[in-house]
Amino acid sequence: MAFNVIGKTVMKSLFGKPATAMYPVIKNDFYPLTRGAIELDPANCIFCNLCAKRCPTEAIEVSRPDRLWTINRTRCIVCNFCVDVCPRDCLTTVRQYTAPMTDKSAAVITVQGPAKES
Amino acid sequence: MDPQVFFPAVKTEVVEIAQRNKALGYRFAQMHCVKTPSEMFIIYTFEKLDLSIEQYRLPAETDGAVPSVSGVFLAAVLYENEISELYGVEFTGLALDFAGTLYETAKPRAFAEVATPVKKTPVKKAAAAEKTKVDLKKPAEEKAPINLKKPADGGGN
Amino acid sequence: MGERTIIPFGPQHPVLPEPLHLDLILEDEKIVGAVPSIGFIHRGLEKLVEKRDFQEMAFVIERICGICSFIHGQGYVQTIEAVMGVEIPERAKYLRSFWGELSRVHSHLLWLGLMADAFGFESLFMHCWRVREKVLDIFEETTGGRVIFSVCKVGGLWKNVDGDTLRRIGGVLKDVDKDIRPLADVFMRDYTVQKRCVGLGVLTKEEAFQLGAVGPMLRASGVAMDARKLGYAAYGNLEFEPVTENAGDCQARIAVRVREIYQALDIMRQCIEKMPGGEVATTVKGNPQGEYLSRLEQPRGEAVYYGKGNGTKYLDRFRVRTPTFANLIPLLHIIPGCDLADVPLLALTIDPCISCTER
Numbered sequence: 001m002a003f004n005v006i007g008k009t010v011m012k013s014l015f016g017k018p019a020t021a022m023y024p025v026i027k028n029d030f031y032p033l034t035r036g037a038i039e040l041d042p043a044n045c046i047f048c049n050l051c052a053k054r055c056p057t058e059a060i061e062v063s064r065p066d067r068l069w070t071i072n073r074t075r076c077i078v079c080n081f082c083v084d085v086c087p088r089d090c091l092t093t094v095r096q097y098t099a100p101m102t103d104k105s106a107a108v109i110t111v112q113g114p115a116k117e118s
Numbered sequence: 119m120d121p122q123v124f125f126p127a128v129k130t131e132v133v134e135i136a137q138r139n140k141a142l143g144y145r146f147a148q149m150h151c152v153k154t155p156s157e158m159f160i161i162y163t164f165e166k167l168d169l170s171i172e173q174y175r176l177p178a179e180t181d182g183a184v185p186s187v188s189g190v191f192l193a194a195v196l197y198e199n200e201i202s203e204l205y206g207v208e209f210t211g212l213a214l215d216f217a218g219t220l221y222e223t224a225k226p227r228a229f230a231e232v233a234t235p236v237k238k239t240p241v242k243k244a245a246a247a248e249k250t251k252v253d254l255k256k257p258a259e260e261k262a263p264i265n266l267k268k269p270a271d272g273g274g275n
Numbered sequence: 276m277g278e279r280t281i282i283p284f285g286p287q288h289p290v291l292p293e294p295l296h297l298d299l300i301l302e303d304e305k306i307v308g309a310v311p312s313i314g315f316i317h318r319g320l321e322k323l324v325e326k327r328d329f330q331e332m333a334f335v336i337e338r339i340c341g342i343c344s345f346i347h348g349q350g351y352v353q354t355i356e357a358v359m360g361v362e363i364p365e366r367a368k369y370l371r372s373f374w375g376e377l378s379r380v381h382s383h384l385l386w387l388g389l390m391a392d393a394f395g396f397e398s399l400f401m402h403c404w405r406v407r408e409k410v411l412d413i414f415e416e417t418t419g420g421r422v423i424f425s426v427c428k429v430g431g432l433w434k435n436v437d438g439d440t441l442r443r444i445g446g447v448l449k450d451v452d453k454d455i456r457p458l459a460d461v462f463m464r465d466y467t468v469q470k471r472c473v474g475l476g477v478l479t480k481e482e483a484f485q486l487g488a489v490g491p492m493l494r495a496s497g498v499a500m501d502a503r504k505l506g507y508a509a510y511g512n513l514e515f516e517p518v519t520e521n522a523g524d525c526q527a528r529i530a531v532r533v534r535e536i537y538q539a540l541d542i543m544r545q546c547i548e549k550m551p552g553g554e555v556a557t558t559v560k561g562n563p564q565g566e567y568l569s570r571l572e573q574p575r576g577e578a579v580y581y582g583k584g585n586g587t588k589y590l591d592r593f594r595v596r597t598p599t600f601a602n603l604i605p606l607l608h609i610i611p612g613c614d615l616a617d618v619p620l621l622a623l624t625i626d627p628c629i630s631c632t633e634r
Binding site for chain 2: 312314317321322325485486498500502504567585594596601604
């Protein structure tokens, strides 16, 4: 029977470096692949609607005649399916997650694309 | 991947099959119900110590009665209660009967109706979208390159 | 005959990670029976196959549970690949085994922390979870998410991991091994842990096999059944043996899970050494037609996945039989005969993942 086997670990933790960072004074970096939120670069977007069709939660809505792309940030699960199927590679994943909001209407973001040429 | 073999079974011989498999050293692995617009059946899976399985397919219908194997394998109790609650198949001779309170879904026999798939269509809501537009001419915070040395900026978009 | 009282346990209880309700029937101080009640987290996820096509369904299935999420995703895509007859590249198989074993390490560390919390040993709980943070950082670095990875797709994987990252991860895993050793020592040798866990909830070999126990519940009673021996993904090329103990009590289950962590770290080292080059995905054309049943080894036991396709892009049926569903009946078997204070320990010893149980 061994007593106080945890003693050595506790002493090391007591006098060693803390395991947590002092958030919010010190913020940790995200990794390059971290999935935070989805962003659109409208310059190349052809409004083909593939991202909206493939979204598992129906968070994206595309309106071709009005050249509008809408995403509901609280429905988006950042699964990256839209980023992978976009034929023009105009969707990217940014590393910063969506900030908490007190008003649900702030969740929907709309991006206006350039007017159709010809 | 090896092909799967499903032996057909009839309601009257289900308990006999279970007893025979128990004598051969199988135990009860799982049981589930499949309902499609054209057919409905229950699949039993028995498993042995060396990980080999034997599966049986039993045709069933909602509100039909099937003898329960919980007398032979007590482990089957939870599966049969789940099937009777979600699909409406009645099992006679259950060792432990929850009488429909296992999941307590809002709609009884929730899985028994098979819906036709819903096609997702693009929605045109130009007027509502005007209010939530983001002006891309202004330099937004996310567009700045993220420097790995500095701590990340707080706050989202 | 003493006086009988009924005491409700759960669904809100500090020791339970997910809601489970038990009505405990006590006679004086001993428990003589338990009536379970589940269904608090039933979301009917299996019915979503009718509305989401088979590629998107992978994202739904991996959200059945937060702890076992990767292996649910892997089970889904493996079943659909078997239905469609798709052969994935070797590197994808090795990476899936790698992430699966990493999932096992993180899940067992989480469970060890919860077990320590159940008998009041909070500093051990915090230390176990501190080691787990290193594992979660590896997940975020390679897949982009700490809990839900979204990395499995029908035909392979969405993301690749290059050789340098893998070598660096090998170094981090050696640190994890070193950090776990003193904590495992506490679980196996400390007097207080032994007093609470030895001889509690004994499940004999025949009972465990007949009642349908799976995973460490079964292996701690001496039955060497491990679904990884079926050879799915890259497990056919990796060397390992199922970890068993003979006592069948709570202490034996703790010992099985601790030794499985070491085994998983060893399997990952083998994966990194043997990882072949190449790409990680093949293109998939057409729709699934046919049915298939596959079995995978989750950290909690053997999970059974059944998929049926009918030629359209929506599946007919997808069924997930999770290990906790099979372990609930043995739980009801081991509860009678113990004291009231031992119920949290017994509820945790099956490693309950109730959100898996009622999808």
